[in-house]
Amino acid sequence: MTAIFNKFRMRLLPIYILLAILTASVTLVSCSKDDELEIQNDFPFEIKVMPVPKDVANGETVEIRVTIQRAGNYSNTQYFLRYFQFDGQGTLRHYDDPPYLPNDLYQLPTEEFRLYYTSTSAVSQSFDVWISDSFGNEKQVTFQFNSSD
Template identity: 80%
Template sequence: MLPIYLMLAILSGSISLVSCSKDDELEIQNDFPFEVNVMPVPKEVADGQTVEIRITIQRTGNYTNTQYFLRYFQFDGTGTLRYYDELPYLPNDLYSLPTEQFRLYYTSTSTVSQSFEVWISDSFGNEKQISFQFNSSD
């Protein structure tokens, strides 16, 4: 038969293994920063010319309910930016991105240099800024 102190030690050890406090709740991380990769684009664009911009959002983690958004602001020249064949974006409005790999199309409507910024954000407030500048070509 086991000595009483050994039985007490086993009993107290098993109780401490099954007891949980409120502070021991499982934490689930859902806020993951991300990076944005952009394929090279031309340095020059002519009036009426369309430039394809290929963008990939690279997550550092994977939370399936993360949503991504895009907004842009043009501060030099004029042009339109659109997602595939959809209607052109309005500057500084927020648009939902359905995929993490996509193409934007910028069409110049200017004979001078053009500059604009694209901001990509997620549903947790993380943001990345991408700047584009095109010189005018004839």
């Protein structure tokens, strides 16, 4: 009985070797560098702003509610804000922080926040707010206020 079993095993040896070669080649092909797993961390985003008044008086403060809505979620994404005022005069700040300086870049701590614009002139005012992420994506929002004095 053992002799028959050994003879049968010897006939299967080439099949085992062929299976081992096929398994190794499939493994090597499936692990090639060209098929590396890509992890997406750069997601586009949109800016949503609640309605703001059309008119602002000298010395008056307007609240601007902003939400960053991103298409995907990568936990290490950072968002930044900068602004530029091109008509009138005023200050823009985040909550109780000191007023922002035009064209300086400020990191935003959250994706939902409030900005406060305080008019310091009696003429119409316009400014742009630019929000960017750590991957170079950027969105612009323009605000225009008429003088109510």
